Amino acid sequence: MSKYSMFIGRFQPWHEGHRWLIDQRLKLGKKVWIAIRSCEHTEEQPWYPDQVKNNIEKELADLIKKDQVFVSIIPDIDSVNYGRGVGYDIIEHVPPTKVKKISATKIREKLRKDGKL
Numbered sequence: 001m002s003k004y005s006m007f008i009g010r011f012q013p014w015h016e017g018h019r020w021l022i023d024q025r026l027k028l029g030k031k032v033w034i035a036i037r038s039c040e041h042t043e044e045q046p047w048y049p050d051q052v053k054n055n056i057e058k059e060l061a062d063l064i065k066k067d068q069v070f071v072s073i074i075p076d077i078d079s080v081n082y083g084r085g086v087g088y089d090i091i092e093h094v095p096p097t098k099v100k101k102i103s104a105t106k107i108r109e110k111l112r113k114d115g116k117l
Helices: 016-026 049-059 061-065 104-113
Strands: 004-009 031-038 069-075
Touching: 004 016, 016 031, 031 049, 049 061, 049 069, 061 069
Parallel strands: 004 031, 031 069
Antiparallel strands: none
């Protein structure tokens, strides 16, 4: 059975920063699980989880086909918890400044301004 590097998020919308993040694990030959939080549909979260999933699957179709990426919808969460020595790592990836500046909020604002949302 394969192990995955799990990324939990809203991905509203999927953007270059998200891709940079998963690439950090893919470059190490790891498989990636993108777990989309099933959040309430609001102005700040304008896409339904199934729309987010379809968008990501379209963007990453080649990686999904190669069985390098798995995408699913999970219930919304309020925390991630673990016990001692449970057999996996908690890893923080610190992006370069260019990637750190990417803001999904600003992307959504631009999409609204351009009439695309």
